[in-house]
Amino acid sequence: MASELSAEEGEWRETTAMDDSLRAQIENYLSRLDGLSSRGRQLRDALAADPSSASVIAENRAWQEDCGVTINQLSGGSKAHWLARAFSQGFLMRSTDGRAVEEVAPTEIVTRLLDVLEQAVASLSGADDGAVISASSPSEQPAPRRFEFVHNAELQPVVEQAYIDSRRALEQGDFDLALRTSCGILEAIVTDALEHKGLSALIASGSPTGKIADWSFETRLTVAERVGLIRGGCARLPAVARAYRDHDGAPKVEVSERDARTTGQVLKVVMRDLDPGR
Numbered sequence: 001m002a003s004e005l006s007a008e009e010g011e012w013r014e015t016t017a018m019d020d021s022l023r024a025q026i027e028n029y030l031s032r033l034d035g036l037s038s039r040g041r042q043l044r045d046a047l048a049a050d051p052s053s054a055s056v057i058a059e060n061r062a063w064q065e066d067c068g069v070t071i072n073q074l075s076g077g078s079k080a081h082w083l084a085r086a087f088s089q090g091f092l093m094r095s096t097d098g099r100a101v102e103e104v105a106p107t108e109i110v111t112r113l114l115d116v117l118e119q120a121v122a123s124l125s126g127a128d129d130g131a132v133i134s135a136s137s138p139s140e141q142p143a144p145r146r147f148e149f150v151h152n153a154e155l156q157p158v159v160e161q162a163y164i165d166s167r168r169a170l171e172q173g174d175f176d177l178a179l180r181t182s183c184g185i186l187e188a189i190v191t192d193a194l195e196h197k198g199l200s201a202l203i204a205s206g207s208p209t210g211k212i213a214d215w216s217f218e219t220r221l222t223v224a225e226r227v228g229l230i231r232g233g234c235a236r237l238p239a240v241a242r243a244y245r246d247h248d249g250a251p252k253v254e255v256s257e258r259d260a261r262t263t264g265q266v267l268k269v270v271m272r273d274l275d276p277g278r
Contacts, residue, residue, distance in 0.1 A: 179241055
């Protein structure tokens with residue numbers, strides 16, 4: 001008995017030490033991210049006041065390099081990691097027709113990178129339902145991305161940020177925003193799956209004709225379930241969620257905490273359906 005207790009105690013101490021070590025790493029990264037964010041806000045103000053200042057330009061370059069180092073560490077050294085991709089995309093802007101824009105205002109880049117830092121803080125803080133990003137050495141396996149199953153690569157960081165926003169809104173008691181954001185993500189990932197399967201294959205299975213983008217939210221869910229892309233999880237969606245598109249411009253609709261949480265749970269179920277290996 002004594003030897004069993006000793007072994008259990010040893011395992012408990014080892015686990016506790018690992019937990020303490022992880023917490024220490026997370027606190028270190030949070031402190032570093034806070035410092036980078038503070039520097040970034042000061043830089044943005046300085047660039048807005050004097051964008052041609054040589055010293056400010058040099059400080060901006062140094063700040064971006066420091067941000068890159070930290071993001072690389074948090075991404076486990078993987079350029080495919082969602083956080084590393086978000087950082088890279090912070091330097092790229094596109095026009096409304098999708099073409100790349102060559103000239104991007106330095107202040108706009110700073111703003112975008114600040115948003116990436118906020119995403120990192122939210123993930124490390126567990127604000128996105130406890131899915132903490134990898135606070136580890138590059139040799140360790142990077143944390144999986146929630147939306148890597150989405151076929152449209154440009155959509156992945158968009159729904160990733162929306163997911164963080166939905167969790168934050170739920171925690172802050174903004175149930176209407178949390179529900180609408182979760183529904184928007186649900187519609188986006190189901191539409192992506194339908195488009196990847198192909199309209200001709202969908203029509204052959206008895207689906208409506210016309211562009212998928214013109215189908216109603218309810219129709220997209222129904223078709224996705226009928227062709228086997230998702231299972232029956234959407235049956236739990238509350239009525240207020242199914243009609244979420246009708247909220248815009250309509251009288252204020254009361255959204256309860258239960259409605260928002262149930263919608264978020266359905267979203268997670270559909271995410272598992274579309275990515276069985278998660």
